[in-house]
Amino acid sequence: AQSVTQPDIHITVSEGASLELRCNYSYGATPYLFWYVQSPGQGLQLLLKYFSGDTLVQGIKGFEAEFKRSQSSFNLRKPSVHWSDAAEYFCAVGSRYGNTGKLIFGQGTTLQVKP
Amino acid sequence: NAGVTQTPKFQVLKTGQSMTLQCAQDMNHEYMSWYRQDPGMGLRLIHYSVGAGITDQGEVPNGYNVSRSTTEDFPLRLLSAAPSQTSVYFCASSYGGQGRNGYTFGSGTRLTVV
Numbered sequence: 001a002q003s004v005t006q007p008d009i010h011i012t013v014s015e016g017a018s019l020e021l022r023c024n025y026s027y028g029a030t031p032y033l034f035w036y037v038q039s040p041g042q043g044l045q046l047l048l049k050y051f052s053g054d055t056l057v058q059g060i061k062g063f064e065a066e067f068k069r070s071q072s073s074f075n076l077r078k079p080s081v082h083w084s085d086a087a088e089y090f091c092a093v094g095s096r097y098g099n100t101g102k103l104i105f106g107q108g109t110t111l112q113v114k115p
Numbered sequence: 116n117a118g119v120t121q122t123p124k125f126q127v128l129k130t131g132q133s134m135t136l137q138c139a140q141d142m143n144h145e146y147m148s149w150y151r152q153d154p155g156m157g158l159r160l161i162h163y164s165v166g167a168g169i170t171d172q173g174e175v176p177n178g179y180n181v182s183r184s185t186t187e188d189f190p191l192r193l194l195s196a197a198p199s200q201t202s203v204y205f206c207a208s209s210y211g212g213q214g215r216n217g218y219t220f221g222s223g224t225r226l227t228v229v
């Protein structure tokens with residue numbers, strides 16, 4: 001069955017420290033991959049996406065993610081976290097086949113930033 | 116550009132009542148979806164559409180109906196509200212093959228069924 005796993009429900013990092021949020025997927029073929037961020041009481045905002053080419057993708061707000069086919073992973077990273085990065089982060093995958101445009105989301109990782 | 120607009124933002128329903136959550140987008144996107152968000156469960160797909168006149172079920176469609184008579188609008192109807200439908204509902208739209216350009220989300224409707 002298709003699924004997305006974000007192993008860390010909650011992560012706390014100090015401001016200025018580096019960040020890595022993990023995402024693993026189970027899919028029949030390499031899917032489209034996305035990371036979204038949700039601030040409290042808000043909708044989701046697209047951070048970055050991967051569908052082909054360079055496996056290291058750059059996104060908004062200084063985030064990047066690396067696709068590793070061998071590990072079925074798409075981990076999100078940021079070199080130096082800012083207090084405004086505190087939010088919930090969702091990894092999502094979409095199929096390349098069949099005209100559905102459906103996304104499957106992970107359970108989310110809540111990021112807390114310590115001053 | 117307003118993006119994806121959802122109304123209402125908040126709603127309280129009594130068990131058994133029906134209502135429609137409205138969703139409109141002004142970006143001429145062909146793909147539209149409805150998700151519900153519950154704590155610890157991420158977002159789960161309720162229904163989706165790949166264009167006007169075409170809709171299909173997602174993973175949690177029971178108790179909900181949709182229609183897509185125009186490209187812009189994708190309303191979600193709750194037929195007979197139940198407490199299990201208490202949730203935050205998000206509408207989203209996208210374009211390009213398989214929605215590969217990522218979805219634009221509305222700000223959500225927080226629904227409580229008592």
